[in-house]
Structure formats: structure tokens, C-alpha cells
Amino acid sequence: MKTRTVIQELLEKNLLSEPQAEQLQAYESQKPVSLYYLLHILLYASVSAFIAGIGVLIYQNIDSIGHSVLIGALCLLMLACFGYVFQKSAPFQWQAFTDRQPILEGILLLGCLLFLAIEGYVQYQYQLFGERYGVAVLIPALLFFFLSYRFDHQGVLSLSLTAFASWAGLTAAPSQLLVSNDFSDPVIIHAGLAVGVFFVALGVFLARKGIKPHFMYTYLLIAGTLFLASASGGLFTIDSWQLLYAALIAGGCWYFYTYARTHGSLLFLLLSVVFGYTAFTYLLFHNISMDAGFFLGSFYFLASAAGVVWFFLNFKKLLK
Structure with missing residues (x-):
């Protein structure tokens, strides 16, 4: 509701x-008007566009420029970014930086x-790591991980x-699972649960030790x-452990x-x-007959729609 409308209503009720x-x-x-978030979005969009432009430049000019020249230029640019940040950034702090510099975060x-x-x-190009992905x-x-703590950057931490999650999946899963894109395999699901x-x-x-608690x-x-996505994957694909995955999801949702x-986090x-x-x-409709599912479905999803409306009308009360 717009501010002008609210003021008009208060005026009509003689409250103002x-x-x-x-x-x-x-x-x-x-x-x-605060431009903080707008400038942050523009900064990160510029960084993403710059990286995309470098990719296009490499693709279009690889034959004329040469691999060594491109790699050397990119390395110099990367070292310049890290060197500038190390030189200009505040010393390491256990807590959040009080004087944040968006330009340094973008660099x-x-x-x-x-x-x-x-x-x-x-x-x-050179298979530096071979098949040791x-x-x-x-x-x-x-x-x-080191840079995120040194410079207090949650984006780098993400x-x-x-x-780390990719590393756990590559380490735990046989290569043929990754080649065949079989991400429903229990090995990958359990690796995701463990990492989470x-x-x-x-x-x-x-956080309890006071080390970057805002992270x-x-x-x-x-x-x-x-963790919740992996548990959901297990619930959908491994029927024999259905109750276990349901319990894990319930525990994760309760913690959230x-x-x-x-x-006070709506997210x-x-x-x-x-x-x-x-x-x-899924548990409800997976464990009843198809006839019962058709009969129950219309009422269930109608109630779900009403629940969505109730949620958006009352979510602020849930966060108190």
C-alpha cells in the first residue's frame, strides 16, 4: 500500500x-533515497559482465592472441586485484568490518x-590436473575460504x-555417475547431507566462538x-528410507x-x-491409492491455496 493512500485513510478516519x-x-x-543496494547490484553486475566479456574475448581471439599471452594477461589482472585488496583493506577482524568498502568487495x-x-x-587447454577434478x-x-574470512566477504564465502560441496560430490561419487548425470544416487545424496x-x-x-558470527x-x-535439498532427493528416490529422510527434513525445517x-528472516x-x-x-500422495489421491487432491490443494493466503497475511506474526 502506498504511503499517500495510508495517509489519506488516516485522514478520513480523523486520526490525523x-x-x-x-x-x-x-x-x-x-x-x-538510499542508493546502497542499487550501487551494490550495479557493481556486481559490472563484475559479472566483465568476466563474461573476457570469456567472449578469449573465444573470439584465441587463435590470434595465443594461449600463453591470454593466461599471462589474466594472471596479471588477477594478481593486481588481490594485491590492491590486500594493500587497501582494513586489518583482519574477528567481527564484521565496521567500515565496509563496496569497491574493494567488488575487486x-x-x-x-x-x-x-x-x-x-x-x-x-593443458590438462594441468588430469582427471583429478x-x-x-x-x-x-x-x-x-581464507579470503572470505580475511576480507569479511560473504559472497566469496558462498x-x-x-x-566444497562440489569437491565432496566429486570425491564421493564414481565418475560414471557424474558422466551419466545420475544425481539421484544415494552416494551423492549422502555426500550432500554430510556437507550440509x-x-x-x-x-x-x-559463531559461538565469536569468529565472524554474521557469516x-x-x-x-x-x-x-x-541439506534439505539432499534429504528431499532421498525422500523422492529411496522408498526404503522414506521415514528417515522425512525426519531429516522435519528437523531441518524446524531449525530454519x-x-x-x-x-526475523522471511527468507x-x-x-x-x-x-x-x-x-x-509427497508423503501424503505417495502413500495413498490413486483413487483416494484424486478425491483428496482437489480439497488438499484448495486448502493449500487458502494456506498460502493465510501465510502472507500472517507471516509477520510468525516472525515475532
Whole structure:
């Protein structure tokens, strides 16, 4: 609802006087607008566009420029990014940086993406790691983990956690599963569960020790979502362990819900509801006959639609 409409309604109910309404209208029309998030979006979009442009440049000019020249130029640019950030950034702090510099955050992210581009380019062209793909993924995971804590960058931490999850999948799963894109295999599902539990536990431990406690949000968003997604995959594909996966999903959703209430996070509340609803719906219709499913379906999804309306009308109360 627009502010002008709210003021008009309050005025009609005699809850505001004419002078008060005029003052509020003047304040709303003249108050400053924050450009913080807009500038952040533009900065990260510029970094992404720059990396995409480098990829196009390499693709179009690889024959005329040469591999060594391109790799050398990219390495110099990457080292310049890391060197500038090390030189200009504040010293390491156990807590969040009080004086954040978005430009440095963008340059650090650019350096990390350049590292990935260089590593992928060298692996594709020269087979530097051979078939040891786990090593190729583990190196950026460890590097980004260090950089994220050194420079207090949650975006780089998310890159690190994603790389660690990839490393766990590559290490645990036979290569033929990855080649055939069989991500429903129990090995991959259990690897996802293990990685999710490990990094959520690590985030909780570090937060309680006072080491970058604000990073807990990223740990829970990446690793917690991986845990719930893996448990959901197990629920959908492994019928013999259905109750176990359902219990894991229920536990994960409850943890998301308690975190959402503690920190007032709508995102984690939505995730808990979506994963919980999906698992409950699957269990309900998977374990009844088709005739009963057709009969129950219309009522169930009608009730679900009403539940969605109720949720959006009352989610603020759930976060209190």
C-alpha cells in the first residue's frame, strides 16, 4: 500500500489532522533515497559482465592472441586485484568490518572469478590436473575460504562453500555417475547431507566462538539448503528410507523456522515452509491409492491455496 493512500485513510478516519497529513506528505516526498543496494547490484553486475566479456574475448581471439599471452594477461589482472585488496583493506577482524568498502568487495570478487576462469582455462587447454577434478575444485575452495574470512566477504564465502560441496560430490561419487548425470544416487545424496551438516555445525561453532558470527547466515543459506535439498532427493528416490529422510527434513525445517523467528528472516521462514510442504505433500500422495489421491487432491490443494493466503497475511506474526 502506498504511503499517500495510508495517509489519506488516516485522514478520513480523523486520526490525523490536515497539518499533520501535509507534513507527512512533505516528508515522504523529500526524504533521501538510499542508493546502497542499487550501487551494490550495479557493481556486481559490472563484475559479472566483465568476466563474461573476457570469456567472449578469449573465444573470439584465441587463435590470434595465443594461449600463453591470454593466461599471462589474466594472471596479471588477477594478481593486481588481490594485491590492491590486500594493500587497501582494513586489518583482519574477528567481527564484521565496521567500515565496509563496496569497491574493494567488488575487486575481490573479480579476482576470485578470474582465478576460476584461469584455472578452468588451464585445465581445459593443458590438462594441468588430469582427471583429478577433486583437486581442481578443492584449491579454489580453500583459497576462497581464507579470503572470505580475511576480507569479511560473504559472497566469496558462498563461492567457497559451493566449491566444497562440489569437491565432496566429486570425491564421493564414481565418475560414471557424474558422466551419466545420475544425481539421484544415494552416494551423492549422502555426500550432500554430510556437507550440509558439517558446514552448518561449523558455522554454529564459529559463531559461538565469536569468529565472524554474521557469516552464520551464509552457512545456513548454502549448507542448510543443500541439506534439505539432499534429504528431499532421498525422500523422492529411496522408498526404503522414506521415514528417515522425512525426519531429516522435519528437523531441518524446524531449525530454519527457529532461526527465522530469532533473526526475523522471511527468507528462512519461506524455505522452511516450502521444503516442509513439499515433503508432506509427497508423503501424503505417495502413500495413498490413486483413487483416494484424486478425491483428496482437489480439497488438499484448495486448502493449500487458502494456506498460502493465510501465510502472507500472517507471516509477520510468525516472525515475532
